Structure formats: C-alpha cells, structure tokens
Amino acid sequence: MSLLVEGLLTTLALTGLSFVSACLLGIVVVVLRISTVPVLRGIGTAYVETFQNVPLLVWLVLFVFGLPEIGISFPLFWTAAVVISLYEAAYVAEALRSGVNAVAHGQGEAARALGLTFAQSLRHVVVPQAARKVVQPLGNIFIALTMATSLAGAVGVVELTRAANRINLAEAQPLLIFTGAGLCYLVLAAGIGAVVFRLERRFA
Amino acid sequence: MSLVSVVVVALLVLLALRRFGDSGQLDFAKWRPFLTWPVWRFLLTGAWATVLAAFATGVIAAVFGLLLAVSKGFLARWYVEIMRTVPVLLIIYVMLFVLPSYGLDLPLFWKLVVPLALSHAALFAGIFRAGVASVDPGQREAGLSLGLTERGTLRFVVLPQAIRNMLPSLVSQTVGLLKDTALGFVVSYTELLYTGRVLANYNHLLIQTYLVIALVYLVVNLALSSFSRHLEASLARTAR
Numbered sequence: 451m452s453l454l455v456e457g458l459l460t461t462l463a464l465t466g467l468s469f470v471s472a473c474l475l476g477i478v479v480v481v482l483r484i485s486t487v488p489v490l491r492g493i494g495t496a497y498v499e500t501f502q503n504v505p506l507l508v509w510l511v512l513f514v515f516g517l518p519e520i521g522i523s524f525p526l527f528w529t530a531a532v533v534i535s536l537y538e539a540a541y542v543a544e545a546l547r548s549g550v551n552a553v554a555h556g557q558g559e560a561a562r563a564l565g566l567t568f569a570q571s572l573r574h575v576v577v578p579q580a581a582r583k584v585v586q587p588l589g590n591i592f593i594a595l596t597m598a599t600s601l602a603g604a605v606g607v608v609e610l611t612r613a614a615n616r617i618n619l620a621e622a623q624p625l626l627i628f629t630g631a632g633l634c635y636l637v638l639a640a641g642i643g644a645v646v647f648r649l650e651r652r653f654a
Numbered sequence: 655m656s657l658v659s660v661v662v663v664a665l666l667v668l669l670a671l672r673r674f675g676d677s678g679q680l681d682f683a684k685w686r687p688f689l690t691w692p693v694w695r696f697l698l699t700g701a702w703a704t705v706l707a708a709f710a711t712g713v714i715a716a717v718f719g720l721l722l723a724v725s726k727g728f729l730a731r732w733y734v735e736i737m738r739t740v741p742v743l744l745i746i747y748v749m750l751f752v753l754p755s756y757g758l759d760l761p762l763f764w765k766l767v768v769p770l771a772l773s774h775a776a777l778f779a780g781i782f783r784a785g786v787a788s789v790d791p792g793q794r795e796a797g798l799s800l801g802l803t804e805r806g807t808l809r810f811v812v813l814p815q816a817i818r819n820m821l822p823s824l825v826s827q828t829v830g831l832l833k834d835t836a837l838g839f840v841v842s843y844t845e846l847l848y849t850g851r852v853l854a855n856y857n858h859l860l861i862q863t864y865l866v867i868a869l870v871y872l873v874v875n876l877a878l879s880s881f882s883r884h885l886e887a888s889l890a891r892t893a894r
Contacts, residue, residue, distance in 0.1 A: 482659065493663055503829065503875035504868045505836035508847055512864040515854075519861050520677040593739060600741035604840050615747045624752035632740050639739035 457613025464599045471535040476542025501540035507601050509533050514605045530602035538595050549584035582653045589646030593639045700849025707835045714771035719778025737776035745769035762843040785820035825882035829875045
C-alpha cells in the first residue's frame with residue numbers, strides 16, 4: 451500500500467515538474483517559431499517537428515540508456531523529467547502558437563503602427579488576447595502529460611503505473627490495485643479539468 | 655536578441671557534438687553497420703510489424719469509435735471520458751499480468767493491439783463527433799426538404815462533407831497511432847523500437863541504434879504530417 455502512495459507521489463512530482471518546465475521551454479520555442487528571423491523560425495520548427503514525430507518512449511529509451519554511454523548520468527527520475535519536459539514543450543509551443551494565430555492580424559499590425567517593438571506588441575497586445583484561447587488546450591496537454599508520465603515507468607521510474615504492477619506481482623490482488631491506480635489518474639485528470647474550467651471562466 | 659539566441663543554439667549543438675566525439679560515438683566504425691543491408695533488413699521487419707500493429711489498431715479503433723460516436727447512451731460518453739484519462743500502459747499491464755491469471759492469454763500482437771485499440775477508439779469517437787458537428791445543420795434540413803430520407807440525407811449529404819472535414823485529423827491521428835505502437839517495447843512484440851532493443855543488445859551500439867530508430871519514426875511521421883497539412887490546405891481551397 452505504501453508503495454502505491456509512493457508511486458502516486460512520484461507521478462505527482464514528475465507531472466508537476468514536467469508541466470512547469472515544459473511550459474517555460476514551450477514559451478521559448480514558440481517565440482522562436484513566430485520570430486521574424488528565418489534561422490530562428492527554422493530552429494523552432496525543427497524542434498517541434500522532431501519531438502512531435504518521434505514517440506516519447508523512444509526519447510526516454512535513448513536518454514535513459516544512451517546518456518550513460520557518453521559519460522553523462524543523472525538520477526533516473528531527473529532524466530525522465532527532462533525528457534518528458536522536452537517532449538511536451540513541443541506540444542505546448544503548438545498550443546501557444548495557435549493561440550497567437552487566433553489573435554486577429556490587425557491587432558499585431560495596429561501595435562506596429564503605434565510604434566511598439568516586436569517584444570512590446572507581444573507583451574501588451576498579443577499575449578493578453580491569446581491567453582484566453584490557450585487555457586483549454588494547455589489543460590488538455592496537462593492531462594495528456596499526466597498519462598505520459600506512466601511511460602517513465604516503462605524505463606524504470608517507480609511511478610504510479612509501475613508501482614501498481616509491482617504490488618500486483620507481489621500480492622496478486624490485481625483488480626483492486628489496478629482499479630485503484632486507474633482511479634488515481636481519473637481523479638488527477640478531474641482535478642486538472644476543474645482548475646481549467648475555473649481559469650477559463652475568469653479569463654473569458 | 656536574435657543574434658544571441660542563434661549563438662546559444664549553435665553553442666549547445668557544438669557542445670553536444672563535442673561530448674559525442676569525446677566518447678567516441680562519432681567514429682565511423684560505429685555507424686558503418688547502419689550502411690549495410692542485413693541491419694536494415696532486420697530494422698525493416700520491425701518497421702513492418704509496426705505498420706501491421708498500427709493498421710490493426712486503426713481498423714478496430716475506427717469501428718469501435720464509430721459505434722461510440724453514434725450511440726447516445728451515457729455509457730459511451732463515460733467510456734470516452736475514462737479512456738481519455740487512463741494511461742494505455744496501465745491497460746497493457748492488465749493485459750500482460752492480470753488477465754492471463756484469469757485464463758485470457760492472448761498472443762503478443764493482440765496484447766499490444768487490444769489496449770491501443772481500446773484507448774484510440776475514444777479518440778476516434780471524438781473525431782467522428784466533431785466531423786458530423788462540423789457540417790452545417792442547414793445541409794441536413796436541405797436534404798430532408800428535397801425529399802431524401804433521413805438515411806439518404808446522412809449517406810449523400812452529411813457524411814461526404816463530414817468525412818472531408820475529418821480527413822486531416824484522421825491522418826494526424828495515424829501519426830499518434832504509429833507512435834503508440836512503440837509500447838511494443840514493453841510487451842516485447844517485435845515492432846520497430848523493440849527490434850532496436852534486440853539489435854542494440856547484439857551490436858552494443860546503443861546510441862547509434864536508437865538514433866537510427868528515432869530517425870525512421872521521424873521520416874515516416876513527417877511524411878504523414880506534411881500530407882495531412884497538404885490535405886488541410888487543399889480542402890480549405892476547394893471548400894470555398
């Protein structure tokens with residue numbers, strides 16, 4: 451039982467940590483992606499395409515088993531957190547980008563006509579309007595990320611899913627344990643959904 | 655600001671390459687095996703198994719998803735909501751370690767495909783619902799007022815437009831499907847990633863093997879993604 455709680459805590463930590471850093475990195479990537487400098491735009495696009503088109507499990511396997519080969523080794527939990535953040539940042543960047551795109555063209559042009567710089571027009575004109583449109587997509591990414599942390603279990607992090615499986619192998623009460631783990635994920639997702647609902651109402 | 659970021663990115667890339675070079679990972683000898691046919695033949699059998707698993711999953715999930723989309727009961731809605739929040743890996747573990755003790759021991763292929771299909775069916779249902787909802791209600795009314803039956807309206811008026819609107823998301827859904835088959839790694843079904851694991855155990859070229867595997871996924875999925883974008887653009891043109 452304590453293993454299940456430990457697993458749940460690991461899942462929570464992995465989810466929270468990865469979501470925050472994925473958002474921060476996602477902001478950097480989206481600024482690159484919508485930049486007016488072609489080289490930067492290329493880098494942003496390459497980042498998004500590379501991470502979105504290769505399975506998360508491949509990245510996890512590559513980093514967890516590959517990094518020690520070139521003499522870099524972090525604790526397993528941190529490697530998993532870094533990989534999940536890198537991967538989800540691509541999705542965050544895309545959600546932010548469609549939020550920015552949803553802001554009418556005229557808004558950016560008006561800001562420029564008023565003499566605002568690129569950074570100023572983003573900060574004062576585009577971002578406040580885009581924020582409203584990205585709450586829901588970001589919430590969906592948060593839920594998907596919660597589920598994606600289970601893949602860290604496949605490379606050895608003892609999070610909720612792996613913990614459930616371990617207990618099952620030792621104690622053989624499968625139905626109870628797996629239903630419990632499933633319920634935990636459901637409650638987490640419902641919690642995120644409730645927060646998103648509140649935020650949406652406040653912004654709208 | 656932009657110059658600074660270019661320099662930062664360039665420095666990061668250089669640093670990474672240096673690290674690779676220092677540990678001898680860039681030696682040509684370590685990459686040469688991937689220029690030979692036997693290695694590729696092996697990887698391609700894995701890729702083929704990935705395609706088979708994705709295809710089987712796609713067909714089952716699409717049929718099941720369609721049933722979920724047309725059924726009006728609360729069960730279907732609950733199913734979609736629950737599947738959206740339960741990791742596939744959890745279902746796979748149930749398939750691998752729980753069901754056999756209840757006498758249900760499927761072949762490896764199905765231990766991968768069934769959980770994937772169960773979870774993707776919910777996603778397909780969402781796409782189908784959105785597709786039908788995207789057709790203007792006036793279209794259905796027009797069909798009915800022309801004397802078509804309810805069924806005929808669906809068949810000749812609503813569905814053709816709905817399917818056209820859904821195509822791009824169906825293609826990007828396929829990318830998600832192909833990516834999820836990598837869970838064969840957990841099931842030890844010899845799809846692309848598991849094939850890579852077997853190869854890496856044999857040739858001890860861990861980094862190179864997994865990088866090549868990542869590249870294969872990247873190329874295939876990039877092709878699919880750009881096809882989806884192309885489709886979206888050309889559909890947007892003809893719709894006007």
